[in-house]
Amino acid sequence: MPVRETEREVVLTHPTDDTTNVHILKYGATVYSWKLKSEEQLWLSTAAKLDGSKPVRGGIPLVFPVFGKNETDEYLSKLPQHGLARNSTWEFLGQTKENPPTAQFGLKPEISNPELIKLWPMDFLLILTVELGPDYLKTAIEVENTSCSKELKFNWLFHTYFRIEDIEGTMVSNLAGMKVYDQLLKESYVDKHPVVTFNEETDVIYQNVSPERAIQIVDKGVQIHTLKRYNLPDTVVLESVG
Numbered sequence: 425m426p427v428r429e430t431e432r433e434v435v436l437t438h439p440t441d442d443t444t445n446v447h448i449l450k451y452g453a454t455v456y457s458w459k460l461k462s463e464e465q466l467w468l469s470t471a472a473k474l475d476g477s478k479p480v481r482g483g484i485p486l487v488f489p490v491f492g493k494n495e496t497d498e499y500l501s502k503l504p505q506h507g508l509a510r511n512s513t514w515e516f517l518g519q520t521k522e523n524p525p526t527a528q529f530g531l532k533p534e535i536s537n538p539e540l541i542k543l544w545p546m547d548f549l550l551i552l553t554v555e556l557g558p559d560y561l562k563t564a565i566e567v568e569n570t571s572c573s574k575e576l577k578f579n580w581l582f583h584t585y586f587r588i589e590d591i592e593g594t595m596v597s598n599l600a601g602m603k604v605y606d607q608l609l610k611e612s613y614v615d616k617h618p619v620v621t622f623n624e625e626t627d628v629i630y631q632n633v634s635p636e637r638a639i640q641i642v643d644k645g646v647q648i649h650t651l652k653r654y655n656l657p658d659t660v661v662l663e664s665v666g
């Protein structure tokens with residue numbers, strides 16, 4: 425069965441290989457596990473909670489309508505870090521394709537976290553699509569402003585945490601020469617390094633990375649992921665442990 429729904433989650437399994445699957449928690453529509461031939465690809469903190477008591481630490485948290493904390497906008501500034509999508513229970517809209525198995529989830533104000541939507545009273549519709557390929561995972565978001573009169577200001581981010589056993593031998597390539605904002609140093613510079621390595625705590629945003637640049641994650645000389653993006657110009661590189 426390629427798509428299985430339980431009260432808590434939706435599981436997509438690839439029809440040609442049942443060791444390739446993805447688990448999506450309805451809370452936050454958070455992809456918290458993606459296995460390729462039984463190998464887990466995503467990091468999940470040992471302290472992660474999957475019971476809806478707090479946003480999942482790990483997997484692919486969905487960041488909307490604000491990335492980090494907003495200090496200036498009248499409404500966005502009232503929301504907690506990374507907004508309200510990851511703290512709301514999404515509706516499972518169903519399976520849209522058999523192969524590759526594809527499922528959709530929706531979020532609108534009526535079902536959003538009641539405490540948080542009070543702080544950001546906007547009209548919107550989010551449709552998340554998750555497609556499980558035999559050797560890839562594709563996630564896509566549609567954001568619709570359902571108000572006839574109000575502007576909708578928002579950030580969107582797939583805050584993906586990849587699983588890496590030993591970060592010391594890991595590099596991220598194809599970001600050389602890009603403008604970067606360092607969230608820890610609170611400063612901008614052009615990254616002159618040929619590759620990104622992880623010798624110290626890292627939390628940076630590469631700005632306006634063209635969609636033609638496929639970003640690669642190389643682990644001990646082996647290319648383990650190629651990231652392709654469409655209409656998502658900024659790329660966050662951060663290291664997380666624990």
Ligand SMILES: O=P(O)(O)OC[C@H]1O[C@@H](O)[C@H](O)[C@@H](O)[C@@H]1O
Pocket residue numbers: 481492505506607627660662
């Ligand atoms: O701890 P949170 O709210 O899940 O956020 C995870 C990380 O998100 C990043 O985008 C922030 O720059 C980090 O500072 C933060 O640690």
